[in-house]
Amino acid sequence: MKYGFSERVKYLKSSAVRDILKVINQGNIISFAGGLPEESLFPIEAVDQAFHKAVTTNTKSLQYGETEGVKELRDLLAERMKQKGLVRQAENILVTSGSQQAIDLFSRVMFNKGDVILTENPTYLAALQVFESYETKVVAVDSDDDGMIIQDLEAKIAKFKPKCIYVVPTYSNPTGKVWSLERRLKLLELANKYHVVIFEDDPYGELQFDKEQAPPSIASLDENNLVLYTSTFSKTVVPAMRIGWIVGPYQIIRIMAQAKQASDLHTNSISQHALVHLLKDFDIDQHIQTIRDTYYERMLVMKELLDSVSIEGLSYIAPKGGMFFWVSLPKEMNTTALLDEAVKEGVAFVPGAPFYVSDAEENTLRLNFTNSSPALIREGMEKLVKVLENAKVHN
Amino acid sequence: MKYGFSERVKYLKSSAVRDILKVINQGNIISFAGGLPEESLFPIEAVDQAFHKAVTTNTKSLQYGETEGVKELRDLLAERMKQKGLVRQAENILVTSGSQQAIDLFSRVMFNKGDVILTENPTYLAALQVFESYETKVVAVDSDDDGMIIQDLEAKIAKFKPKCIYVVPTYSNPTGKVWSLERRLKLLELANKYHVVIFEDDPYGELQFDKEQAPPSIASLDENNLVLYTSTFSKTVVPAMRIGWIVGPYQIIRIMAQAKQASDLHTNSISQHALVHLLKDFDIDQHIQTIRDTYYERMLVMKELLDSVSIEGLSYIAPKGGMFFWVSLPKEMNTTALLDEAVKEGVAFVPGAPFYVSDAEENTLRLNFTNSSPALIREGMEKLVKVLENAKVHN
Numbered sequence: 026m027k028y029g030f031s032e033r034v035k036y037l038k039s040s041a042v043r044d045i046l047k048v049i050n051q052g053n054i055i056s057f058a059g060g061l062p063e064e065s066l067f068p069i070e071a072v073d074q075a076f077h078k079a080v081t082t083n084t085k086s087l088q089y090g091e092t093e094g095v096k097e098l099r100d101l102l103a104e105r106m107k108q109k110g111l112v113r114q115a116e117n118i119l120v121t122s123g124s125q126q127a128i129d130l131f132s133r134v135m136f137n138k139g140d141v142i143l144t145e146n147p148t149y150l151a152a153l154q155v156f157e158s159y160e161t162k163v164v165a166v167d168s169d170d171d172g173m174i175i176q177d178l179e180a181k182i183a184k185f186k187p188k189c190i191y192v193v194p195t196y197s198n199p200t201g202k203v204w205s206l207e208r209r210l211k212l213l214e215l216a217n218k219y220h221v222v223i224f225e226d227d228p229y230g231e232l233q234f235d236k237e238q239a240p241p242s243i244a245s246l247d248e249n250n251l252v253l254y255t256s257t258f259s260k261t262v263v264p265a266m267r268i269g270w271i272v273g274p275y276q277i278i279r280i281m282a283q284a285k286q287a288s289d290l291h292t293n294s295i296s297q298h299a300l301v302h303l304l305k306d307f308d309i310d311q312h313i314q315t316i317r318d319t320y321y322e323r324m325l326v327m328k329e330l331l332d333s334v335s336i337e338g339l340s341y342i343a344p345k346g347g348m349f350f351w352v353s354l355p356k357e358m359n360t361t362a363l364l365d366e367a368v369k370e371g372v373a374f375v376p377g378a379p380f381y382v383s384d385a386e387e388n389t390l391r392l393n394f395t396n397s398s399p400a401l402i403r404e405g406m407e408k409l410v411k412v413l414e415n416a417k418v419h420n
Numbered sequence: 421m422k423y424g425f426s427e428r429v430k431y432l433k434s435s436a437v438r439d440i441l442k443v444i445n446q447g448n449i450i451s452f453a454g455g456l457p458e459e460s461l462f463p464i465e466a467v468d469q470a471f472h473k474a475v476t477t478n479t480k481s482l483q484y485g486e487t488e489g490v491k492e493l494r495d496l497l498a499e500r501m502k503q504k505g506l507v508r509q510a511e512n513i514l515v516t517s518g519s520q521q522a523i524d525l526f527s528r529v530m531f532n533k534g535d536v537i538l539t540e541n542p543t544y545l546a547a548l549q550v551f552e553s554y555e556t557k558v559v560a561v562d563s564d565d566d567g568m569i570i571q572d573l574e575a576k577i578a579k580f581k582p583k584c585i586y587v588v589p590t591y592s593n594p595t596g597k598v599w600s601l602e603r604r605l606k607l608l609e610l611a612n613k614y615h616v617v618i619f620e621d622d623p624y625g626e627l628q629f630d631k632e633q634a635p636p637s638i639a640s641l642d643e644n645n646l647v648l649y650t651s652t653f654s655k656t657v658v659p660a661m662r663i664g665w666i667v668g669p670y671q672i673i674r675i676m677a678q679a680k681q682a683s684d685l686h687t688n689s690i691s692q693h694a695l696v697h698l699l700k701d702f703d704i705d706q707h708i709q710t711i712r713d714t715y716y717e718r719m720l721v722m723k724e725l726l727d728s729v730s731i732e733g734l735s736y737i738a739p740k741g742g743m744f745f746w747v748s749l750p751k752e753m754n755t756t757a758l759l760d761e762a763v764k765e766g767v768a769f770v771p772g773a774p775f776y777v778s779d780a781e782e783n784t785l786r787l788n789f790t791n792s793s794p795a796l797i798r799e800g801m802e803k804l805v806k807v808l809e810n811a812k813v814h815n
Contacts (some may be wrong), residue, residue: 026645028672029583031532031554037678043487064479072482076471084459086659087467092438122517122684129683137426155682159426188424220421250421263482265689277423283432287550288524289517293688294660295471392743399598 036157041197042150042375045364049373055405058325058373060198060216061396066316067263071307072299078306079298090294092286094120094270098297100387101304104271111245111254113272119281120292124228124269127255128155130288131224132273133137136161141187145173146195147380149198149226152191165382170342172204175211182219189222195239196229196347199380199391203345206240213243216251222277223252231313233346234321250274260348261313266296320348323394323402330406336417350392351377354413360390363416372408384419431552437545437770440759444768450800452722453768455593456791461711462658464666466702467694473701474693485689487681489515489665496699497665506640506649508667510643514676515687519623519664523550525676526619526666531556536582540568542775542784544593544621547586560777561585565737567599570606577614584617590634591624591742594775595784598740601635608638617649617672624742626656626708628717634741645669653695655743656708661691682742682807715743718789718797725781725801732811744754745787746772749808758811767803 043079044059049056079086086095093099099115106113122129128151136142136397138160144153146165156163164185167177172194181187190212201217204212216223225243233239244254253273258266271281285291324344331341331350354360360376367373377389394402437453443452443683474481488494494510501508516522523546531537532557539548551558559580562572563577567589576582585607589599599607611618620638628634639649648668651668653661666676680686698704719739725747726736733750749755755771762768772784 026669028617028669029530030675031528031530031535034529034675034679037529037675037682039678040681043681059484061484064483067479067482069476069479069482073472076475077468080468080471081464084464087462087464087660088459089454089456089654089659096793122688125682126684133426134429134432135424135426136763140426151682151685158679158682222423239558259484262689264484265482265693267684267686267688274421274423280425280429280432284429284553285435286435286438287432287520287546287553288683289521289662290546291662293517293662294686295658296690298660 033158033160036160038154038221040151040154042379045373045375049368052368054154054368054371054373055375055397055401055408056392057094057392057397057405058375059396060393062264063319063395066319068307068312071303072263075299075303075307076295078302079295079357083151086294086298090291090297091360092282092291094118094292095297095301096296097301101301105304106272109245110241111272117275118270118272119278119280119285120297121269121271121285122289122292123259123267124226124255124257124271125151126354127269127271128152128224128226130284131253132159133174133284134280135188135222136275141185143178143181143185143187143190145192145197146382147377148191149193150380152226153382156191163382165384170202172202172208173212175208175215178212179215179349181213182221186222189224190216191224191226193226194243194346195227196232198229198347199349199377200351201342201344201347201349203239206339209240209243209246213246213251217249221251225252225254227254228260229347230256232317232320232348234317234324235345239346244272248312253277261309262300265347266300268292268296268300320395323397323399326399326402326408327392327394330410334410334413337414348393348395350394352390353386354388354390354394355390355417358416359387361387363412365415367409367412370408370412372405374409376413428553429557431694433549435545435549437774440768440770444763447763449763449766449768450792450796450803451768451791452787452792452800453770454791455788457655457659458714458790461714463702463707466698467658469701470694470698471690473697474690478808481689481693485686485692487677487686489513490692490696491685492696496696501667504640505532505636506667512670512673513665513667514673514680515692516664516666516680517684517687518654518662519621519650519652519666520546522619522664522666523547523619525679526648527554528553528679529672529675530583530617536580538573538576538580538582538585539777540592541777541779542594542772543586543777544588545775547621548777551586556662558777560779565597567597567603568607570603570610573607574610577610577616582616584619585611586619586621587638589638590620590622591627591739593624593742594744594772595746596737596739596742596744598634604635604638604641605636608641608646612644620647620649620650620811622651623655623747625651627712627715628741628744630740630775639667648672656704656711657698661695663669663687663691663695686763700719715790718794721794722787722789722801724800724807729805729808731808743788743790745783745789747787748781749783750812751783754782754790756782758807761779761811762807765803765807767800767807769804
């Protein structure tokens with residue numbers, strides 16, 4: 026039988042990165058392609074204890090729960106955000122099945138066909154997928170190392186009258202960039218002037234390498250109820266829990282909760298209660314420090330090997346946190362073509378092109394350094410350097 | 421600031437039942453209003469062990485997982501369904517965050533604005549909410565105790581050219597009805613003749629009271645790839661796990677998986693792995709038998725009290741399984757008005773009207789018998805009988 030799908034199916038794409046990963050995971054390949062946290066750092070004992078308590082302490086916590094999320098967890102989240110200067114009440118928080126769901130539910134309640142969203146270029150691929158699935162128009166704003174370029178941002182706000190500006194301002198995926206405080210404030214100023222909502226996606230904010238703090242979150246600087254802020258425990262505890270949250274203006278959070286009720290009633294509450302116990306019984310900040318130290322060391326190993334490449338015109342941003350290197354090769358090199366060579370050599374990366382909204386730079390690539398040991402990073406990078414230098418010679 | 425929401429927000433409604441429950445849960449009221457399983461039956465030890473194994477056995481299971489669901493779980497689901505005559509491969513299965521998400525993802529990939537869905541009348545409220553949130557048109561088909569009336573079904577298929585027929589054919593919510601085998605076969609015949617997809621929602625199929633088996637699922641009778649079938653572990657293990665699944669034609673399941681990837685990447689995989697261990701180590705069928713026995717006893721207590729009401733024109737369907745009594749009072753009685761009286765007396769139910777697509781019968785109500793002990797059912801029903809008889813006198 027032939028099935029009649031909805032129009033929006035045309036705009037649903039499978040992630041190019043996920044498709045690459047499927048191929049790569051089949052072979053014996055050193056992969057810098059994914060965005061996975063290091064498994065040996067998972068706090069298994071603490072997670073085990075937390076689930077044990079969640080299951081055995083209170084039968085009620087195994088019953089159907091509130092769509093908004095477990096109240097005790099929302100209180101703890103409010104407390105943790107307050108420590109970082111982001112002061113919001115539990116009623117402004119919606120617990121979600123990972124921050125991916127926060128992006129999806131927000132899109133569901135905000136966007137009509139044809140609505141414009143401004144983003145950085147390149148930006149988080151899976152957010153683009155969601156936005157496009159709602160038949161919106163995503164427009165890229167020019168950026169430099171400090172964030173969006175304010176003149177271009179204002180010009181595009183004036184021209185396109187966007188409904189939302191989507192940003193990943195701290196240790197971004199894919200570029201690893203950090204927005205400066207000045208740009209954060211300017212963004213808020215323009216959003217207020219033109220009445221545009223900002224969606225601040227912050228999965229990596231905790232993964233900071235420098236002693237020097239990153240600038241405060243945009244949400245914490247917001248005095249006009251303009252910002253939705255989402256984060257997750259996928260990078261700091263374990264991804265399999267699928268617990269994220271979104272905080273923002275009550276009018277929006279309330280409607281998102283209605284959409285969530287229709288979507289999946291509520292987020293897995295065994296995991297929510299486990300997280301309550303984990304946050305109470307376990308020193309998560311000490312644990313996050315261990316993650317930072319480990320990732321910092323790995324980043325330095327990757328940096329050392331990148332510095333050894335003898336290709337003029339290769340450049341990268343040294344990450345101050347997060348999970349990724351963003352590398353630009355000379356203009357004439359094409360990383361999608363190079364990936365085949367690299368995989369033959371036993372190493373993988375993600376070509377940069379899919380992360381672009383428009384004007385894709387085919388000479389870019391993303392390297393993840395969090396999911397391989399320093400020895401494997403060294404081995405894999407040596408292979409990659411060989412592939413790159415070889416390709417350069419033949420170009 | 422004033423926020424501009426999407427058009428579809430107009431069609432998002434909060435559940436009337438959930439709103440009633442919020443009020444009721446605040447007082448000291450015996451509630452027959454919800455649809456909750458009995459907490460004292462939760463297999464806590466087995467669940468605890470299962471989560472312990474899921475967290476400690478394999479670090480990989482705490483990492484990001486496959487959108488389609490944990491392969492081992494899909495294999496076990498295929499095996500369990502096969503025992504009930506529903507033969508499908510693991511690749512035809514998508515694991516979802518409860519069967520609510522199965523309804524939502526299906527709607528997302530199938531329905532355009534204005535598409536018609538045929539349903540029973542009354543039917544599952546939260547499915548109506550999802551369908552309406554996609555701006556579809558839901559049309560009710562006349563039913564009797566054996567299922568949809570085939571003449572009316574065919575007339576409405578011919579007239580409305582529906583994209584889907586949504587049914588809860590086994591121990592339905594809210595009516596507790598079971599479709600006869602003949603009607604199941606006729607439904608399939610018509611669906612095949614007119615090329616319409618059937619969505620079979622079966623959360624209660626396992627909760628059978630009679631020695632006499634319910635007729636086989638519609639999906640298991642389907643020879644033409646017409647049926648999507650969804651079920652859940654919320655009623656047989658614990659709701660807080662939020663694990664459901666949907667099985668159907670590969671073309672549809674594949675697209676739903678893409679929609680799920682955009683929605684929330686994948687279902688909580690700690691819970692999925694826990695369920696794998698539970699299904700292997702725990703005699704879930706023995707456990708389900710205990711649930712059946714307990715609910716059957718409670719149903720009989722409620723039935724006894726219903727039989728004691730001296731109101732001419734009161735009728736109900738004695739459930740052969742599931743969780744609900746559906747009661748009709750004399751035409752002139754209005755259950756929405758009666759609810760206030762009942763709550764004052766210390767007992768609650770859900771008025772029937774919100775479950776109707778059209779032509780709501782204001783004299784109906786739904787009673788849940790699974791979440792109160794026999795003693796509480798007796799106490800609550802005595803209060804309710806008093807309220808009903810009182811109201812009848814004053815009518």
